[in-house]
Amino acid sequence: MKGGTLPLLGLATLLLSAWSARAAEWHVHKHQGRDYVTFRNVAEFYRFSDYQQANRTVSLRSDRRGVRAQADKSELYINGVRFFTHFPIVTQNNESMISAIDVGKIVEPILRPSRIDNAQKVETVILDPGHGGTDTGGSNRWGSEKEFTLHVAATAREQLLRAGFKVEMTRTADSGISLEERIEFANRIPNAVFVSIHFNSGTGGNGVESYALTPEGLPSSTGGSHHAAAAANGPETHEGNQQDAQNISLTAAVHASVLSRLSAHDRGVRHARFKVLRHIRIPAVLIEAGFMSDPVEGQRIATAQYRQQLGMAIAQGVQNYNAAVNYRTQDAGFTIVRTNLPPHSRPITEPLDVNQPLPPLAPHEPSISITPGG
Numbered sequence: 001m002k003g004g005t006l007p008l009l010g011l012a013t014l015l016l017s018a019w020s021a022r023a024a025e026w027h028v029h030k031h032q033g034r035d036y037v038t039f040r041n042v043a044e045f046y047r048f049s050d051y052q053q054a055n056r057t058v059s060l061r062s063d064r065r066g067v068r069a070q071a072d073k074s075e076l077y078i079n080g081v082r083f084f085t086h087f088p089i090v091t092q093n094n095e096s097m098i099s100a101i102d103v104g105k106i107v108e109p110i111l112r113p114s115r116i117d118n119a120q121k122v123e124t125v126i127l128d129p130g131h132g133g134t135d136t137g138g139s140n141r142w143g144s145e146k147e148f149t150l151h152v153a154a155t156a157r158e159q160l161l162r163a164g165f166k167v168e169m170t171r172t173a174d175s176g177i178s179l180e181e182r183i184e185f186a187n188r189i190p191n192a193v194f195v196s197i198h199f200n201s202g203t204g205g206n207g208v209e210s211y212a213l214t215p216e217g218l219p220s221s222t223g224g225s226h227h228a229a230a231a232a233n234g235p236e237t238h239e240g241n242q243q244d245a246q247n248i249s250l251t252a253a254v255h256a257s258v259l260s261r262l263s264a265h266d267r268g269v270r271h272a273r274f275k276v277l278r279h280i281r282i283p284a285v286l287i288e289a290g291f292m293s294d295p296v297e298g299q300r301i302a303t304a305q306y307r308q309q310l311g312m313a314i315a316q317g318v319q320n321y322n323a324a325v326n327y328r329t330q331d332a333g334f335t336i337v338r339t340n341l342p343p344h345s346r347p348i349t350e351p352l353d354v355n356q357p358l359p360p361l362a363p364h365e366p367s368i369s370i371t372p373g374g
């Protein structure tokens with residue numbers, strides 16, 4: 001898609017949110033032909049009480065939320081969780097700016113998941129243990145990916161059933177099923193979400209990365225995934241793009257929950273056009289829950305205890321997503337891991353430029369974040 005249309009689409013989404021919800025306005029700046037907004041503007045719009053820019057780092061804080069970014073990087077931390085942005089953070093006139101598209105596609109659905117259009121209450125969770133049969137996936141001296149993913153899914157299933165969800169699995173044994181069959185299976189089930197579970201391989205890598213389908217026309221994030229070759233990178237629309245906002249929220253919720261429980265290295269919430277994500281018509285996430293090829297992490301993954309923790313964390317992430325998009329925050333403990341945020345030591349040096357007083361925030365408005373307690 002040519003440059004002109006997409007930024008406008010992103011901007012339209014933003015402006016719509018602004019007019020319908022708040023008095024704060026967006027002030028758009030052009031940077032290399034793309035629409036950007038300043039982080040100061042983001043702070044104003046989302047009512048962060050504290051805005052700081054020091055050297056190349058900008059941070060927004062309020063009582064329960066935080067956003068942090070660094071100039072020239074294509075990443076962003078929201079409530080301590082790492083997200084890869086579609087376009088780099090830039091600086092203009094000493095102001096850090098983020099693309100309007102990244103605000104619309106990442107910041108908005110993460111900070112205000114309860115406003116996502118058409119987000120359904122989750123009735124069924126479809127767990128998709130990666131690989132199976134002759135397709136073993138990755139392997140190390142302790143086992144193969146297909147066995148480990150099945151065990152993680154089985155643990156997640158137990159936890160989700162206890163929490164009152166229906167659960168379907170694309171496979172319950174060591175059977176070979178194609179990606180098309182998995183997709184077809186998932187698309188038959190209403191009010192469901194799809195969670196594909198994998199482990200990573202690749203030299204020098206460790207940690208957890210989670211993928212949502214790349215929105216139409218936008219660049220994907222590169223990753224350490226051995227599945228990267230299976231990801232098309234064309235700009236065409238996929239069925240899965242009908243729920244970009246749900247996809248990123250679900251992905252972030254699962255990712256944050258896993259990081260919190262397993263204390264793994266955060267390789268970020270990323271975007272890719274994996275085949276298994278492209279044609280899913282329900283919200284979907286693919287998690288690469290650690291590197292089998294890493295000597296330390298590979299050995300951890302090989303322990304039943306680690307996989308049980310992982311399964312429980314994935315289940316909790318789905319529950320957190322469901323609570324966030326349905327306002328049920330009291331049930332789910334959406335709080336912030338403050339240690340991941342920069343120190344909150346200095347006051348704002350300049351007042352925010354607001355035209356009129358803003359209405360108070362909804363008292364229990366949720367955001368996707370890490371749950372406490374590890």
Ligand SMILES: [Zn+2]
Pocket residue numbers: 130131137138145197198199227
């Ligand atoms: Zn895999």
